[in-house]
Amino acid sequence: MNEHVHDLLALYALGGLEPDDLRQVEAHLERCYACWRRADGLLHLAGDVGASTPAIEPPVRLRAAVLERAVRTAAPVGRRSRAPSRRSPAAAQPVAVRLAGVHALATGVLAILVAVLMAWNYQLTAEFNTLRQQFRVQQAAVALISSPSTQALPLGGLGPAADSSGRAYVDPDSRNVVLIVQRLSPLEQGKTYQAWVISDGQAVPAGLFAVTRSGWGMTWLSAPSPPGSVIGVSVEPEGGSDQPSEVVLLSGS
Amino acid sequence: VTSAGVRDSQLMQRVALQDREAMAEVYDRYAARVYGLCLRILEEAQLAEDMLQEVFVRVWQRAYQYEPSRGSLMTWLMGVARNTCIDQLRRQRVRPQALQQPDSLDALPFEEGLVDPDGDVPGQADMNARAALVRRALARLTPEQQLVIHLSYFRGLTRREIARNLQWPEGTVHTRARLALQNLRRHLDELGLEPSELE
Numbered sequence: 502m503n504e505h506v507h508d509l510l511a512l513y514a515l516g517g518l519e520p521d522d523l524r525q526v527e528a529h530l531e532r533c534y535a536c537w538r539r540a541d542g543l544l545h546l547a548g549d550v551g552a553s554t555p556a557i558e559p560p561v562r563l564r565a566a567v568l569e570r571a572v573r574t575a576a577p578v579g580r581r582s583r584a585p586s587r588r589s590p591a592a593a594q595p596v597a598v599r600l601a602g603v604h605a606l607a608t609g610v611l612a613i614l615v616a617v618l619m620a621w622n623y624q625l626t627a628e629f630n631t632l633r634q635q636f637r638v639q640q641a642a643v644a645l646i647s648s649p650s651t652q653a654l655p656l657g658g659l660g661p662a663a664d665s666s667g668r669a670y671v672d673p674d675s676r677n678v679v680l681i682v683q684r685l686s687p688l689e690q691g692k693t694y695q696a697w698v699i700s701d702g703q704a705v706p707a708g709l710f711a712v713t714r715s716g717w718g719m720t721w722l723s724a725p726s727p728p729g730s731v732i733g734v735s736v737e738p739e740g741g742s743d744q745p746s747e748v749v750l751l752s753g754s
Numbered sequence: 755v756t757s758a759g760v761r762d763s764q765l766m767q768r769v770a771l772q773d774r775e776a777m778a779e780v781y782d783r784y785a786a787r788v789y790g791l792c793l794r795i796l797e798e799a800q801l802a803e804d805m806l807q808e809v810f811v812r813v814w815q816r817a818y819q820y821e822p823s824r825g826s827l828m829t830w831l832m833g834v835a836r837n838t839c840i841d842q843l844r845r846q847r848v849r850p851q852a853l854q855q856p857d858s859l860d861a862l863p864f865e866e867g868l869v870d871p872d873g874d875v876p877g878q879a880d881m882n883a884r885a886a887l888v889r890r891a892l893a894r895l896t897p898e899q900q901l902v903i904h905l906s907y908f909r910g911l912t913r914r915e916i917a918r919n920l921q922w923p924e925g926t927v928h929t930r931a932r933l934a935l936q937n938l939r940r941h942l943d944e945l946g947l948e949p950s951e952l953e
Contacts, residue, residue, distance in 0.1 A: 508925075508928050508929070508932065509913075509928055510932070511928065511931040511932040511934065511935045511936075512906060512913050512927070512928050512931045514935065515902075515903060515906040515907045515931060515935075516836065516837070516840060516906060516907060516910065517902075517905070517906030517907070517910075517911060517912050517913055517916065517927075517931065518912060518913060519912045519913065519914055522913070541824070543935055544833070545825050545829055546935050546938060546939060547833075547907060547935070548825065548826075548828070548829030548830075548832045548833055549829070549884075549888045549938075549942070550888065550892065550903060550907055550938075551791050551832035551833070551835070551836050551907065552787060552791075552828050552829065552832045552881070552884070552885055552888065553885045553886075553888035553889045553892060554787070554790045554791045554794045554885070555790050555885070556786035556787045556789075556790045556881070556882070556885075557786055557789050557790040557793055558785075558786045558789070559785055559786065559789040559802075559803065559806055560803070563785075563803055563806065563807070564778075564781060564782075564785070566807065567781060567785075567806060567807045567810045568774070568777060568778055568781060568810070570807055570810075570811060571777060571807070571810045571811045571813065571814040572772075572774055572777065572814060574811050574814065574815060616771065619770075619771045619772065620771060622818070626770075626818045626819075630821050
């Protein structure tokens with residue numbers, strides 16, 4: 502991790518950066534998922550600071566004004582009322598009735614169509630946000646893996662997972678790790694793979710992950726890997742464990 | 755995700771679909787929180803009322819941007835409200851000029867309205883209880899750490915402005931900001947408050 506950026510994350514979360522520092526931090530967050538996670542956590546903490554302010558009831562008269570103004574700013578096309586028809590009364594009555602019926606039907610269909618499209622839009626936006634986050638993770642992983650200074654530690658399979666293998670890509674500055682595994686068996690329901698950083702005989706939980714049907718998986722470890730530490734993967738009950746039970750992959754093995 | 759979180763998520767989905775009743779419900783549930791923050795930042799009732807309107811216009815227009823998986827609606831709203839008010843503050847340059855170097859760090863403006871460790875928690879129990887705990891955790895920070903939060907978050911001052919006003923080295927400003935949030939998290943843990951974030 503860029504040390505300078507790391508120093509600035511707290512002020513970033515508190516909204517206290519100059520534009521040049523802000524640009525630098527945001528550019529870094531675009532390519533470093535570990536820092537992005539850290540910044541996200543700090544942003545939530547800053548949100549708690551804001552939410553700690555005592556609640557004060559606004560003047561009652563504001564409610565109607567605020568809601569009216571908000572709703573007026575972006576009324577959807579489908580909900581704007583249409584001016585009534587100004588056809589001449591001299592027009593033939595049956596035609597007017599028919600037109601009124603068609604108009605009402607068209608308006609109803611249009612309203613339903615608009616509602617369906619908006620619901621679809623909301624769903625697409627949610628999916629887009631999820632994909633954008635996944636893309637951010639993958640993009641940051643690719644950046645780390647392809648960096649010439651990144652260290653790659655091979656992981657070997659143990660016991661029943663002897664055919665499996667993996668590779669831990671370690672950023673030499675931040676010690677953040679991207680772990681990629683292959684040929685690990687997909688697990689039955691109620692179990693999960695858990696990554697570990699083992700240092701000085703102590704195993705630190707570093708995140709849960711799953712693998713694809715072909716046994717491939719990738720995850721950013723949630724704990725940094727100090728120099729000389731070992732990376733491991735174990736099979737654990739759903740939700741993970743405090744200590745590894747069945748270790749299936751280990752660096753240096 | 756808590757049941758309140760699920761309710762908020764459904765509510766915001768309806769707001770995104772331009773449901774006025776849902777919008778009114780969001781207002782009824784959170785307006786006092788938003789207004790409290792606006793008043794705290796702007797310290798002027800008329801401006802705070804204007805910004806309250808502005809915040810809810812943004813909620814109406816940008817409801818689709820709210821991602822329940824990224825945090826509570828309260829956190830999202832506080833972010834929108836804070837940014838709206840600070841933008842206004844910076845545009846008008848009302849507060850930065852009014853800032854004076856405190857004579858003593860024992861008497862911080864931060865403590866006037868925010869730090870109320872024993873404040874009562876009536877009404878909207880969950881939100882108020884959480885707010886009270888956060889205030890208690892904030893009160894445990896050193897005066898310097900409280901000050902850096904106050905100036906950056908509630909006054910919108912940047913690192914260099916804080917350094918200039920308080921005659922602190924710039925490095926000291928970001929170190930104190932980092933320690934402030936680090937210790938705040940620790941105190942929240944000690945008080946048994948679930949962190950509202952991912953880490």
